[in-house]
Amino acid sequence: MARTNASMRRVRLLAGVTGLAVASTGVAYAADISETGGANRHDGDQTAEIAAQVKFGKAKNVILFIGDGMGDSEITVARNYLVGASGQLEGIDSLPLTGQYTTYALHKGDDPLTTGDDTGKPDYVTDSAASGTGWSTGTKTYNGAISVGLDGTTAHQTLLEWAKTQGLKTGDITTAEVQDATPAVQLSHVADRGCYTPVGQTVTVDGKSQKKDTAKCPGQKSIEEQILDTRADVVMGGGKGWFDAVAANGRSVLQNAQDAGFQVPTTKAEMTAVTKADQSAPVLGLFASGNMQTRYKATPATADGYAKPAAECQTNDTAPDGTSVTWPGTQPTLADMTSKAIGLLDNDKGFFLQVEGASIDKQDHAANACGQIGETKDLDEAVKVGMDFAKTHGDTLVIVTADHAHTSQIINAEDITGGSSVPLAGTYNLLTHDGTVETVAYGTAQLGGSQQHTGTQLRIAGFGPGAANAVGLSDQTDVFDTIKDALSGVGLDPAPSAGTTTKTVTVTKEVAPARLTSAVDSKVRTLAKQIRKAKGDRKAKLKAQLRAYRAVQRQLH
Incomplete structure (x- = not known):
C-alpha cells in the first residue's frame, strides 16, 4: 500500500534529536533512591546514544x-x-x-x-x-x-x-x-x-x-x-x-x-x-x-x-x-x-x-x-x-x-x-x-x-x-x-553522507559546535576508565555506551 508523503513524514520524525525517546543503557548508581539523583535511569546526556541508535x-x-x-x-x-x-x-x-x-x-x-x-x-x-x-x-x-x-x-x-x-x-x-x-x-x-x-x-x-x-x-x-x-x-x-x-x-x-x-x-x-x-x-x-x-x-x-x-x-x-x-x-x-x-x-x-x-x-x-x-x-x-x-x-x-x-x-x-x-x-x-x-x-x-x-x-x-x-x-x-x-527498502530515507547539513540525527562537523565534540571526547575517556574498573552486567552496559559514543566521535572528527 502506497503512503502519501511518506518521506516527508520520516524526515520530520528524525529531525530534532532532543525529541526522541530512548531507553537508557545506563543504570542507577546511587545506592539509595531517596538521595537526589538516586532514582535516575540516565547516566548523563543521552543525545549521542540516541543518534547512534537510529x-x-x-x-x-x-x-x-x-x-x-x-x-x-x-x-x-x-x-x-x-x-x-x-x-x-x-x-x-x-x-x-x-x-x-x-x-x-x-x-x-x-x-x-x-x-x-x-x-x-x-x-x-x-x-x-x-x-x-x-x-x-x-x-x-x-x-x-x-x-x-x-x-x-x-x-x-x-x-x-x-x-x-x-x-x-x-x-x-x-x-x-x-x-x-x-x-x-x-x-x-x-x-x-x-x-x-x-x-x-x-x-x-x-x-x-x-x-x-x-x-x-x-x-x-x-x-x-x-x-x-x-x-x-x-x-x-x-x-x-x-x-x-x-x-x-x-x-x-x-x-x-x-x-x-x-x-x-x-x-x-x-x-x-x-x-x-x-x-x-x-x-x-x-x-x-x-x-x-x-x-x-x-x-x-x-x-x-x-x-x-x-x-x-x-x-x-x-x-x-x-x-x-x-x-x-x-x-x-x-x-x-x-x-x-x-x-x-x-x-x-x-x-x-x-x-x-x-x-x-x-x-x-x-x-x-x-x-x-x-x-x-x-x-x-x-x-x-x-x-x-x-x-x-x-x-x-x-x-x-x-x-x-x-x-x-x-x-x-x-x-x-x-x-x-x-x-x-x-x-x-x-x-x-x-x-x-x-x-x-x-x-x-x-x-x-x-x-x-x-x-x-x-x-x-x-x-x-x-x-x-x-x-x-x-x-x-x-x-x-x-x-x-x-x-x-521502498520509500526509505537515504543515509546522510559526511558533511550533510540536513536536519537528521547524524552529527557532522558543519552542524556540531566545538563544545559538543569536546563533550563527546570527554565522555569516551570517562567510559573507558569506568570499564577498566567495572564487572559483569555493568561492564557490558558501559561497553555498549562506549560503542555508541565512539560511533558519534568518528563523525565529529
Missing part, C-alpha cells in the same frame, strides 16, 4: 512482538513485582527508540447511543481483531473483523502474506489458540473472529464441548482452514482441540494439515526435534487443546483484597482443563517457541515473524494480577531472545508493542476507606521485588465479570533498521508501513 537502510528480518492487553499499567505492574520500581525488564525495556500509538477501531454500523450515522467513525475502544487488522493490513476496521474491511468481505493482504510473495520465510506464534484473533490477523480473512471451524462443528476443547463455527462468516472458509491455505513456514501455539472439526472432504482439519505436509509437534520435545520448516514441510505446532497454560497460579481480585497481606505469585500447577500439571509441563515457553522459530526461519533472504504473549489480556479480563504478571514475564523473556538475535544481526528490525490497553491499575490501598472508595471489581496485594506492597485494582466490570479493554494509547518500541518510525505519536496502521517499507 539505523538507516533496509531490514532483512522483522520480529514483531505483541503483548495482548499490555498497556503501560500492565508493564508497570509487572516491572514493580519482578524487578522493582527502579529495575528494568530485560526484554521489553531494552529497546532504545520508543513512542506511543493510537488504537481505535471503526463503527461497523450506527451506534444507537448517538444521533446520526456512526458508520466508519472512530470506535474508541478496540478489540484484538480490529487492532491486529490495523497493523497486519494497514487498514482500520470494526471490532471482531479479521483482516477484512467494513463490509466484512473485502480481504486486505496481510504483512505475512505479502512477505511470502517477496520470498521471505514467515512465522506466527502465540500462547493462545492459533485461531485466536491476534495470530489469525496474519493468516486469515473472516467477518467474525469467532469463525474458528467449518460450519456446524462442535468439538471438545479443554474437556468441554464447544462450538465456534463459520455461521457468522457465510461464504468464507474457517480461520483454521485458512491457516492451512496461507501456509506460513512456522505457526505455533495452542488450539489443537479445534482442529478435530471435520472439513467438507470428511476428514478433520488436523488430518488435512498432515495430508498437506505439515509437521505437527505437540510437545516441547517434538518441537525441539524439528530440523527444518519450509513450504515443503511447514510447522504447525499445537501444544494445548485450547490456550496454553499460564505461568502463575490464579490470584483473582476480591472485594477486600486491599486489606489482605501482600503475597508473592506461585507457579501454576493446574492446566486449563483442570488437570494437575506444573507449568510449563510438556509445553514450550514463549521464549522456547521464539528461539525455535528464529532458528527455523533464519535464511539468506530474510524472514517475518509475529510473536504474541496472549494471556496478559486473558488474565486481566479475569482480574488476576499474578496471572497477567506471569504472562508479561513470558513475553519479556521472548523479547530478550529476539533482541539477542537482532544485536548480532544488524539487519533485523524488532518492534515491541500491544494491541490495546486494559483494566489493571496500581492504587494506594491507604486511600481505600470503605464504602464508595472500594474499587468496583476488587483488588489484590502483591509483595514486590522491592519488598513492599503493590495494590492492583480492577474496576471496568463488576466482581466476577470480565474486565474490559480501555482506549488509551500504547507504548511502541523499536530496535534496528526502521525503528525510528516508532518515535513520537503514530497509529497501529503505521506499523504495517514501517515493516513493509523496511523489508522492501
Whole structure:
C-alpha cells in the first residue's frame, strides 16, 4: 500500500534529536533512591546514544512482538513485582527508540447511543481483531473483523502474506489458540473472529464441548482452514482441540494439515526435534487443546483484597482443563517457541515473524494480577531472545508493542476507606521485588465479570533498521508501513553522507559546535576508565555506551 508523503513524514520524525525517546543503557548508581539523583535511569546526556541508535537502510528480518492487553499499567505492574520500581525488564525495556500509538477501531454500523450515522467513525475502544487488522493490513476496521474491511468481505493482504510473495520465510506464534484473533490477523480473512471451524462443528476443547463455527462468516472458509491455505513456514501455539472439526472432504482439519505436509509437534520435545520448516514441510505446532497454560497460579481480585497481606505469585500447577500439571509441563515457553522459530526461519533472504504473549489480556479480563504478571514475564523473556538475535544481526528490525490497553491499575490501598472508595471489581496485594506492597485494582466490570479493554494509547518500541518510525505519536496502521517499507527498502530515507547539513540525527562537523565534540571526547575517556574498573552486567552496559559514543566521535572528527 502506497503512503502519501511518506518521506516527508520520516524526515520530520528524525529531525530534532532532543525529541526522541530512548531507553537508557545506563543504570542507577546511587545506592539509595531517596538521595537526589538516586532514582535516575540516565547516566548523563543521552543525545549521542540516541543518534547512534537510529539505523538507516533496509531490514532483512522483522520480529514483531505483541503483548495482548499490555498497556503501560500492565508493564508497570509487572516491572514493580519482578524487578522493582527502579529495575528494568530485560526484554521489553531494552529497546532504545520508543513512542506511543493510537488504537481505535471503526463503527461497523450506527451506534444507537448517538444521533446520526456512526458508520466508519472512530470506535474508541478496540478489540484484538480490529487492532491486529490495523497493523497486519494497514487498514482500520470494526471490532471482531479479521483482516477484512467494513463490509466484512473485502480481504486486505496481510504483512505475512505479502512477505511470502517477496520470498521471505514467515512465522506466527502465540500462547493462545492459533485461531485466536491476534495470530489469525496474519493468516486469515473472516467477518467474525469467532469463525474458528467449518460450519456446524462442535468439538471438545479443554474437556468441554464447544462450538465456534463459520455461521457468522457465510461464504468464507474457517480461520483454521485458512491457516492451512496461507501456509506460513512456522505457526505455533495452542488450539489443537479445534482442529478435530471435520472439513467438507470428511476428514478433520488436523488430518488435512498432515495430508498437506505439515509437521505437527505437540510437545516441547517434538518441537525441539524439528530440523527444518519450509513450504515443503511447514510447522504447525499445537501444544494445548485450547490456550496454553499460564505461568502463575490464579490470584483473582476480591472485594477486600486491599486489606489482605501482600503475597508473592506461585507457579501454576493446574492446566486449563483442570488437570494437575506444573507449568510449563510438556509445553514450550514463549521464549522456547521464539528461539525455535528464529532458528527455523533464519535464511539468506530474510524472514517475518509475529510473536504474541496472549494471556496478559486473558488474565486481566479475569482480574488476576499474578496471572497477567506471569504472562508479561513470558513475553519479556521472548523479547530478550529476539533482541539477542537482532544485536548480532544488524539487519533485523524488532518492534515491541500491544494491541490495546486494559483494566489493571496500581492504587494506594491507604486511600481505600470503605464504602464508595472500594474499587468496583476488587483488588489484590502483591509483595514486590522491592519488598513492599503493590495494590492492583480492577474496576471496568463488576466482581466476577470480565474486565474490559480501555482506549488509551500504547507504548511502541523499536530496535534496528526502521525503528525510528516508532518515535513520537503514530497509529497501529503505521506499523504495517514501517515493516513493509523496511523489508522492501521502498520509500526509505537515504543515509546522510559526511558533511550533510540536513536536519537528521547524524552529527557532522558543519552542524556540531566545538563544545559538543569536546563533550563527546570527554565522555569516551570517562567510559573507558569506568570499564577498566567495572564487572559483569555493568561492564557490558558501559561497553555498549562506549560503542555508541565512539560511533558519534568518528563523525565529529
